Amino acid sequence: MxxxxxxxxxxxxxxxxxxxxxxxxxxxxxxxxxxxxxxxxxxxxxxxxxxxxxxxxxxxxxxxxxxxxxxxxxxxxxxxxxxxxSRHQRPAGRLRVNAASPFMLHVVVPLVGAFCERYPDIELELHSSDNIIDLIEQRTDVAIRIGTLQDSTLHARALGSFRLRVLASPAYLEAHGRPKQVADLRHHRLLGFTQPESLNHWPLRSEQGDTCLTRPSIKASSGETVRQLALAGQGIACLADFMTRDDLARGDLVPLLVKDTVEHLQAVHAVYYRNTQLSARIQCFLDFLAQRMAP
CATH class of the missing domain: 1.10.10.10 (Winged helix-like DNA-binding domain superfamily/Winged helix DNA-binding domain)
Known part of the structure; x- marks a missing residue:
């Protein structure tokens, strides 16, 4: 049988x-x-x-x-x-996508409507995780990763990059004043990350070179949590444009130490396993995302 x-x-x-x-x-x-x-x-x-x-x-x-x-x-x-x-130009099936919560909320979710309209036969399954996952164990087709890639067992496709900026809310600056030089940060409440420690190295010219190692007063595991703390006036943060672009446009957050900020672009990649044949639904999702993320 x-x-x-x-x-x-x-x-x-x-x-x-x-x-x-x-x-x-x-x-x-x-x-x-x-x-x-x-x-x-x-x-x-x-x-x-x-x-x-x-x-x-x-x-x-x-x-x-x-x-x-x-x-x-x-x-x-x-x-x-x-x-x-794909032979009938109708990519179909379930597509499992994993991304960190901030990227999922600020980049992927706003594009879901247009993507589903263009590819109605693809069933999206969106998962958020602020930790790096095992794609096979989690049955994930494609994961979006921000920053330097380390896993050589994965195929990677560059989707774009975002600039990092140091910023704070007007409420925080009114209460605590605006830092005029990098050294002033030691007198302010800084918001940072529990891991990786590299996210607490801000792209600022200092005695250390083109990066400034900060000692955050408040740490969080998610960039979205750091963003919400900054919006609430709880301190100064260093975040990527993809999650703060609208905040900056509205004036809810304002850039700081602009002249001392080093141009630093945070790369975004889509990853999938090397032994995975790139399916039509993965291909069209990556093409769509890369096109919409292009400057």
Whole structure:
């Protein structure tokens, strides 16, 4: 008896979601239906793929090996569907995109309407994370990463870049005064990041060279949190234009130390695995995003 795609999908979804119940919800099936699919799969293979405990599911050694084959088969089928759709100029299917919260909110979300209108057969699935994720583990097609890339196992496509600026709200400046030179920052409340530490190196000319290592009074893991703190008058921040452009235009934030600011562009890349054939839906998404991000 041959294995079905439904059984493979049930198996991989259970692993990715962490439970049979979560997999049933994601696949819009019943819990009993997913359990039966897993049972049929194990009987056909003649082996146990998972150990089921009251708290979690664990892959057996055979399950670990078979999971890689199952993913490859499903990816191949998905790729074939993409190729057939692209022949008719109708990219289709689910597109899983991951990006840091600020980029998702300020860049991707405003473009969703126009993208869906142009490509109505693509089902967008947007995930936000301020940490670097494993694309395979999270079942992600493409991730947007800001800054220097380090993972050589990934393909990368440059989408654009954004300038960094030091800024604060008028309310903060009225209460604490405006720094006139870089050395004045030591007398101000600075807003920074918990990680990576490189984000606390601001592009300002100082005794250290073309960067100034700051000691933030308040740190956050997300750029959007830092932005909201700056808007609330809680301190001085250094943020990229993509999340503060509208704030600057409205005057809700104002640039500081302009003459001492070094031109520093923060690169934005889309990444995906090297062994992934670039599908039509990924290609059109990246083309659309790059076009809209172009200066």
């Amino acid at each position: 041959k294995i079905s795609l439904e059984e493979l999908q049930a198996f991989t979804t259970v692993i990715d979601s962490g439970s049979i119940t979560a997999a049933a919800e994601q696949l819009e099936q019943t819990v009993s239906g997913i359990s039966r699919a897993l049972g049929r799969l194990e009987r056909k293979l003649g082996t146990t793929l998972m150990r089921r405990t009251t708290r979690k599911l664990e892959l057996t050694e055979e399950g670990e090996v078979f999971l890689q084959h199952a993913r490859s088969i499903l990816d191949a089928v998905e790729s074939a569907e993409d190729q057939m759709a």
